[in-house]
Amino acid sequence: MGRMHKDTDSMRHAIGAQIADPFFAEGLFDALPDVVFFVKDVGGRYVVVNQTLVQRCGQRHKSALIGRTPAEVFAHPFGQTYLAQDMAVLAGDADIEDQLELHLYPNRDPGWCLTRKTALRDAQGRIIGLTGISRDLAMADKKNPAYRKVAAAVNVIHEQYGQPLQLPELARIANMSVAQIERYFLRIFHLTPRQMIIQTRVDAASRMLNGDASVADIAQACGYGDHSAFTRQFKATTGLTPSQYRQVAGRKGEV
Missing domain, CATH: 1.10.10.60 (Homeodomain-like)
Structure with missing residues (x-):
């Protein structure tokens, strides 16, 4: 079991060292209209966003978000709340796992989602940013026998x-x-x-x-x-x- 774990780590490190763009997932998340994806730096500023987040913010281009915090992007007091949530994760308090949230979009229509945020760490374990997704709540699986x-x-x-x-x-x-x-x-x-x-x-x-x-x-x-x-x-x-x-x-x- 230990040998298998070691081999897996070696494979991950090997391919990780060869990837030219660590943010390769951005393009994949651009293709998901029901998922918001982002990466932020230690100041809570957007570094990577997908197109769904851009649209949810009422913008047309990613450049409208990059380098800005949620407090500068979302209307008050939503932005301040999201930034406070980010800073808690960046402080190492705890990651956020499947937190149920009700969002108001630019036209004020409500939408339910499940949000995850996790700290990003360097090789020494220091927090250097965070990444997260917010998934629109999926439709019920009515085909399930139960x-x-x-x-x-x-x-x-x-x-x-x-x-x-x-x-x-x-x-x-x-x-x-x-x-x-x-x-x-x-x-x-x-x-x-x-x-x-x-x-x-x-x-x-x-x-x-x-x-x-x-x-x-x-x-x-x-x-x-x-x-x-x-x-x-x-x-x-x-x-x-x-x-x-x-x-x-x-x-x-x-x-």
Whole structure:
């Protein structure tokens, strides 16, 4: 086993030393319209971006992003939030793995994605930048044999998101064990049950924020007995507090 690992490392190092352009993946990611790809330096400035990110930022050319931070590219306060997230990764706090996020595009239409960011290190282990992707949430795999059973639990989430939802109860509804329902949720919806509950609640809250209901009432209606817990979850998912989202989403049509 150790010999195999050593041989694999040797092969990686050998081909890595021969690659003329370390950013060869940029062209591959340009061909993926549902994936945002980027590389940033230690200051959080874009070094490499794909065309999807350029379009999502309402720009035409990559040069509009290169050398700039998210705070200089995205509208306030989104850019500041993304930059703070980057700086935490660059400080070595922790990589980000499949964080569920709700983004607002230039026309203010919302879109769900899963974001990953990881620090880039040199041969001595020093952090020299970061790279990341943000994948649009994929459509459900309705051909999976377990889809109908899991869909019963999903219907409960959609209909009762304002109530306490426990994983063992969702598993019982789907006639599965907790381990099974978690596994099939990932296979079919590309989300954990907890992520789907969050998505459903934040979706509902974002719609309600277009109305006149108070943030406290919206929190209660979306299953959060604690106003502050709702605000923390909403900001972690959207990058904005509910009040900020209400203000930004209301400016539909502005770029």
